[in-house]
Amino acid sequence: MAALVVKVDPASSVPLVRQIVDQLRVLLVEGTLKPGTALPPVRRLATDLAVHFNTIAEAYRQLAAEGWIDLRHGRGAMVVEREAPLASRRDIAGYKRRLRELVSQMRAQGVPAGRIAAELKEIAEGMK
Amino acid sequence: MTFHSGVVLSLAFVQIFLAAALLAIPYKTHRDLLFGVPVPPGFRSTETGRRALNLFWLWIVIPSLAGLALMILLPASALTVVALLVTPVAGMVGFVALNRKLKPFAIQPSLVRQTTLGPAESLPWFAWLGLGPLFMLAGVAAYLHAHWDQIPLRFPVHFDINGTPNRWAERSVSGVYGFLIFGGEFALLLFGMMLAGWYGSRRSNSMRRPALVVMLAVESIIALLFALVPLQTAGGFRLPIPLMIVLPLVLLIPALAYWAHESNKPRDPVDPTPNECWKGGILYYNPNDAALFVQRRDGMGFTINFGNRRCWLLYAGLILVLASGPLVMQSLPK
Structure with a gap:
């Protein structure tokens, strides 16, 4: 935790x-x-x-x-309890752009692609 | 030894104690602070640092010696009290002067701050003892009311430096209860400041608890002294002067010892307040900081954030109490 x-x-x-x-x-x-x-x-x-x-x-x-x-x-x-709202396609496109910027920053710093994918997976699944 | 020479000796002792306490300030302060200025590690041993420390000695020692000489050469005069004020005033002026001198060497401590979202904290149980002095004053008032007929028609309540009574009270509501009401106001203000100090300062400040203890001791002393004056009169007894001096010390010394023990431990980081919000290293003004009390930069506990509008409530209370003091005294015939 x-x-x-x-x-x-x-x-x-x-x-x-x-x-x-x-x-x-x-x-x-x-x-x-x-x-x-x-x-x-x-x-x-x-x-x-x-x-x-x-x-x-x-x-x-x-x-x-x-x-x-x-x-x-x-x-x-x-x-309080919160119902997860449905993200619109526009919202998802916005997040994807921000993720791309972040991932490119990580790649530029020398973090391997596999490591980035693993980190993202861990974070996303940890927030289920 | 006469009463008078005893008083002069006591005042001289207070003068020496004040000078020693002021001289200790730079050494009791956090090592990363010097005269209220955050300095790099090792700055104290540089030539500038050493010179500042030596200058502070001169700021304290010369006025203290002058004050002592004044006390001895002109005893039993108004100048005796003035002499007592020379040292703290010189200490403060010296501190501010050295703060200005060292400002060009200041570094800004990191302003990053973190806190935990833990469960709500409760006030330490002993803080409620602060209600005790108020109950004590109310109890004395009830006692005096019950023994009204035993109170002399005229009784002394104030004494000059030689121990001779110079103010008298009459057996009237203001004469008998005036002191108690004034003491009650004072105790209530201190109790309010205790609560404000606890809830208005950062949880990360480890001096909150010792501050409560010292305030509690001061409140108890004030209430005790204001309760004793009318109580002695009504009870027909008089406590010896040494006992009147020792009683407050019995309460104050352990509280101050606890304070000194807890103060400036190496574990405590410097409160990361912005340098530009400090005036002379003594006054703090930051309207963007919700804290009512912040860690002082001279190593002596807390100070008020003048940028917080709530501080004026405390000052209004203080002015009210101080203004009612002369009113009580004026109601007493000479």
Whole structure:
């Protein structure tokens, strides 16, 4: 099971909200964060990560919009059961393009094709 | 030894203790920080580092000696108290001056930060002991109410440097309960600051627990002293002055020892706050940081994040308490 760790790097070109959303989504898809789990209160997480509380609030709102968490006033953020939506062909084409860019980066760094395929398979099956 | 020379001796001891504590600051601070500036490893042993440390000695030792001389040459005057303030003020000015001097050598600690999404943390059980001093003051008030007739019509509540009473209270609601109310306000503020310190600082900061203990000790001392004044009057007894000094120390010294034991352990990384958010290495202003309290860069625990609007609530509470102090004193006839 992956550790329940969230990390932020203010020096990164990736916006803080996206860094947090991406990491939480990985934990949700992998099932590390199970339905019924309460996420830390916005202020607690913002304090620990040294970011503005609006950053965490926005990240939670994005995950709620994706259907991963339920935001209720006074109850905090709770992970909920989520029906996997059907990805459109356009969405799949977009992901394929991003994957291609990532794989080409890996190949350029000298990672063998077989290793890349094995890694992708392991990640995808781990998120079932 | 007369009472007066005893007081001067005590103040001189406080002066020496303050100077020693201030001199220890650069050595108690995290090794990667020098006068609030994050420096490269080994910087302290460079010529610039050594010179800064020597300069700080001069900033402390010269004013301290001047203060001591003032205490001895002009005893029992207002200057005695001023002399006591010389050392901390000089220490602070020296710290800020050296912070500015070392800034060009600063390196930015990594701002990468991580946390765990673990279960919600609970307040340590002993934090609730902070309600004890409030109950104690309420208990004293109830006792005084029950023994109202035994309270003298006029009783001393404040003493000058020679131990002679210089303020008196009358057996009235403000005279009897004024001190208790003021002590209660103070204790309540400290209890609020304890909670704010726990919930408003990062979980990664290992000094949160020692900070709670020290605040608890300070709150208990304040409440004890404010409870003892009217209680002694009503009870017709007077605790000896040495006991009044020893009692707070019994509470404070173990708390400070625990604090010192836990502070600046090598395992603790420097709180990665942006350099540009520190003013003089002492004040922290970062509106983009949700923390209300952050690790200080001078090695003395926590400081407030002035960029967090909630800090003004604490200051409003402090101003309210400090403003009601003179009101209580003014209500007492000379």
